[in-house]
Amino acid sequence: MSDDLTPLMQSLSDLMDEETVLLRGGTWPPQNEALADAKIRLTGALEATLAERDRTNPAWLDAVPADSPLGLAIDRLRRSALDNATLLSRQIELSQELLAEIAREAGRIGGQRQQTYQRGGQIRQRSGPTPVTLNTRL
Numbered sequence: 001m002s003d004d005l006t007p008l009m010q011s012l013s014d015l016m017d018e019e020t021v022l023l024r025g026g027t028w029p030p031q032n033e034a035l036a037d038a039k040i041r042l043t044g045a046l047e048a049t050l051a052e053r054d055r056t057n058p059a060w061l062d063a064v065p066a067d068s069p070l071g072l073a074i075d076r077l078r079r080s081a082l083d084n085a086t087l088l089s090r091q092i093e094l095s096q097e098l099l100a101e102i103a104r105e106a107g108r109i110g111g112q113r114q115q116t117y118q119r120g121g122q123i124r125q126r127s128g129p130t131p132v133t134l135n136t137r138l
Contacts, residue, residue: 004049009073012042016077016084023087 013040052112053060064071118124 003055003101005046005053006069006073008042008046008049009070009077012039013073013080015039015042016080020080020084020087023091025082 002096015035019035066072066075079127
């Protein structure tokens, strides 16, 4: 019963553990896209396998012994996912805080009013924060 799920769960756990170690270390290597792509592929394969298993036997999970290879893989995946999600959430929060600070500083330096020249020759004034964009292809 666990032939198809156990290796998928172990591989996904390994990837999430690797990503978690990199995030804890404060480094984000150039291969981060490959890591994310692999995680997406494994998650998709796991979801498809779980959906098929649920269709054929909705109570299959209740029959999995906790100390079986599949039970251990499920527990490890749950722990890996929780650790990974915690660190990724913090990374996202830090990125949002950084962007908010950049926007605040841009507004302080550039002022809060903007002028746009319209088609009919009018100049329209607008108040609000200065828009901030990031070039991710440096």
